[in-house]
Amino acid sequence: MARPIIRVRCERLEQEVRPLAPIISIRNLAKTYDGGFEALKGVSLDIEEGEILALLGPNGAGKTTLISAVCGLVTPSGGTVTVGGHDIQGEFRAARELIGLVPQEITIEPFEKVINTVTFSRGLFGKRRDDAHIERVLRALSLWDKRHSRNKELSGGMKRRVLIAKALSHEPRVLFLDEPTAGVDVTLRKDMWRLVRDLRDQGTTIILTTHYIEEAEEMADRIGVIDHGRLLLVEEKAQLLHQLGRKELRLELCEPLERVPESLAAYGLTLSGEGYHLTYAFDAHADHTGMTRLLADIARAGLDLRDLSTRQSSLEDVFLKLVRDGREEVA
Numbered sequence: 001m002a003r004p005i006i007r008v009r010c011e012r013l014e015q016e017v018r019p020l021a022p023i024i025s026i027r028n029l030a031k032t033y034d035g036g037f038e039a040l041k042g043v044s045l046d047i048e049e050g051e052i053l054a055l056l057g058p059n060g061a062g063k064t065t066l067i068s069a070v071c072g073l074v075t076p077s078g079g080t081v082t083v084g085g086h087d088i089q090g091e092f093r094a095a096r097e098l099i100g101l102v103p104q105e106i107t108i109e110p111f112e113k114v115i116n117t118v119t120f121s122r123g124l125f126g127k128r129r130d131d132a133h134i135e136r137v138l139r140a141l142s143l144w145d146k147r148h149s150r151n152k153e154l155s156g157g158m159k160r161r162v163l164i165a166k167a168l169s170h171e172p173r174v175l176f177l178d179e180p181t182a183g184v185d186v187t188l189r190k191d192m193w194r195l196v197r198d199l200r201d202q203g204t205t206i207i208l209t210t211h212y213i214e215e216a217e218e219m220a221d222r223i224g225v226i227d228h229g230r231l232l233l234v235e236e237k238a239q240l241l242h243q244l245g246r247k248e249l250r251l252e253l254c255e256p257l258e259r260v261p262e263s264l265a266a267y268g269l270t271l272s273g274e275g276y277h278l279t280y281a282f283d284a285h286a287d288h289t290g291m292t293r294l295l296a297d298i299a300r301a302g303l304d305l306r307d308l309s310t311r312q313s314s315l316e317d318v319f320l321k322l323v324r325d326g327r328e329e330v331a
């Protein structure tokens with residue numbers, strides 16, 4: 001009698017340790033628009049269920065094109081996308097049903113009432129009417145009191161929330177937010193961040209695009225950087241922030257140098273500011289930063305210091321460097 005119990009346990013264990021398939025799988029996705037412009041150049045990316053992924057990139061990087069291709073609104077020129085295992089082209093309806101999309105531009109019928117807008121949206125996905133769900137969504141977005149207002153009577157921030165309510169009306173597993181806080185004031189932006197985190201806590205996978213580094217830093221579990229149709233990096237935010245633990249010590253000399261003295265070669269210093277500035281990069285998390293030894297060796301080399309300062313690198317530095325390096329590579 002004991003055997004079946006053991007077998008059941010083993011099966012459970014296997015289920016627990018089996019890695020989950022990504023909810024979205026993008027392989028070599030390419031898009032060339034009519035006229036020959038290559039907006040996506042072979043993007044590959046897996047998105048895990050329940051994560052918040054922020055796609056950062058400058059104007060025209062390809063963020064909206066990527067989202068639109070994953071949502072089946074733009075036909076790719078190459079590559080594949082699956083959502084919940086369904087091919088976005090071959091099994092469009094099954095894949096699209098899993099997705100909620102909040103577009104960049106406000107696209108709601110001005111004379112329609114809020115509640116009808118959201119209820120109608122659910123119907124478009126062929127889902128049966130569920131007033132309790134619509135009420136939950138509207139309450140979560142602080143729109144319940146406005147349910148009988150016409151869309152045109154709402155503020156810009158409320159209209160944006162109606163777009164989110166529409167996107168959530170059919171209970172999608174993945175929510176795409178294309179620049180959710182563009183042109184939104186600071187308070188509303190923070191409300192939006194809270195809302196997105198709550199949705200993730202309830203199990204929704206979130207992919208958002210943004211220009212705001214602070215937004216990616218605040219919300220994302222992973223950050224992807226895209227530019228010129230290429231994904232330059234996808235990294236856990238915690239990992240990125242660890243990398244950002246790099247600091248710089250800047251030394252200002254009393255007399256300029258022509259080159260870094262041989263005795264200081266091991267520190268990898270860079271000389272700038274017409275020979276007046278020496279910069280030393282170090283890991284702020286390390287037990288030994290090497291700073292004390294460097295300063296002793298500088299004194300030994302007979303260099304006099306006028307000033308010194310340290311500076312922490314930021315996500316913005318990493319972002320700008322990646323975009324700059326990527327552009328140099330392309331050029």
Ligand SMILES: Nc1ncnc2c1ncn2[C@@H]1O[C@H](COP(=O)(O)OP(=O)(O)OP(=O)(O)O)[C@@H](O)[C@H]1O
Pocket residue numbers: 033034035037038039057058059060061062063064065066
């Ligand atoms: N329908 C189209 N036809 C031709 N080119 C297009 C079309 N849509 C977008 N593009 C071009 O593709 C590139 C990527 O555009 P996309 O909107 O994906 O960028 P983005 O990263 O979302 O930019 P932004 O942050 O400004 O919204 C841009 O150079 C854009 O001009």
